[in-house]
């Protein structure tokens with residue numbers, strides 16, 4: 573598609589020129605802070621089906637120039653949302669080694685080091701992702717905050733392949749594993765709101781679930797994420813490091829964020 577980036581002449585301030593929805597309402601990410609939160613007792617723990625993949629399954633890892641993404645099979649889906657949402661891909665957002673605060677959502681103005689997104693589309697109503705992505709009930713994205721802590725062997729199952737997808741367009745195969753290992757243990761506590769894709773075309777089509785508790789990866793793992801990848805192709809004379817690939821927080825007027833937990 574047409575080019576956009578997180579820095580320079582095609583940076584996020586210029587996105588609305590080519591992608592009008594990016595300048596519209598219901599945009600993500602947002603800052604999660606007290607006076608927009610409302611407890612909702614109907615927010616039950618999500619039921620993740622098919623997340624426990626077998627090691628004989630192979631997942632496609634791709635550097636698409638904006639992030640590193642893992643393709644997910646249609647056998648993976650979320651059940652107890654208003655509709656069934658089928659997984660399509662997961663990807664990450666991060667900062668840089670001097671400023672390791674690259675999450676998209678923030679809590680009371682605090683960035684986490686990085687953020688994992690697992691993207692699903694409404695397979696009850698739409699035949700595929702493309703049909704779903706510009707519909708208000710089209711997507712459901714799970715967001716997991718990532719913080720520095722102990723080494724995380726589950727994230728390492730993806731990170732250990734970064735040297736093979738350093739440049740835009742490169743692909744690698746990752747043996748399947750239990751994708752639920754990438755989520756926090758406590759999945760009952762989360763924020764829920766209606767928002768958008770955080771990259772162009774920024775369609776207001778996403779039901780966001782942001783888990784309250786972060787997962788942890790080691791300093792070395794975070795450094796690998798922040799230094800291994802490039803937005804540019806291997807033969808580009810002007811290599812661009814893939815860093816700070818997070819959108820800044822968006823205005824959030826007259827909207828509420830529902831929480832599944834009491835303070």
Ligand SMILES: NS(=O)(=O)c1c(F)c(F)c(S(=O)(=O)CCO)c(N[C@H]2CCc3ccccc32)c1F
Nearest residue numbers: 638639641660663689691701713768769770771
């Ligand atoms: N933060 S986010 O969850 O809003 C989000 C991204 F941040 C992101 F980078 C991508 S992408 O496909 O890797 C690149 C731009 O589309 C997608 N991809 C989505 C949007 C378009 C599309 C089409 C097919 C499958 C997935 C996606 C995305 F939903």
Ligand SMILES: [Zn+2]
Nearest residue numbers: 663665689770
């Ligand atoms: Zn994302």
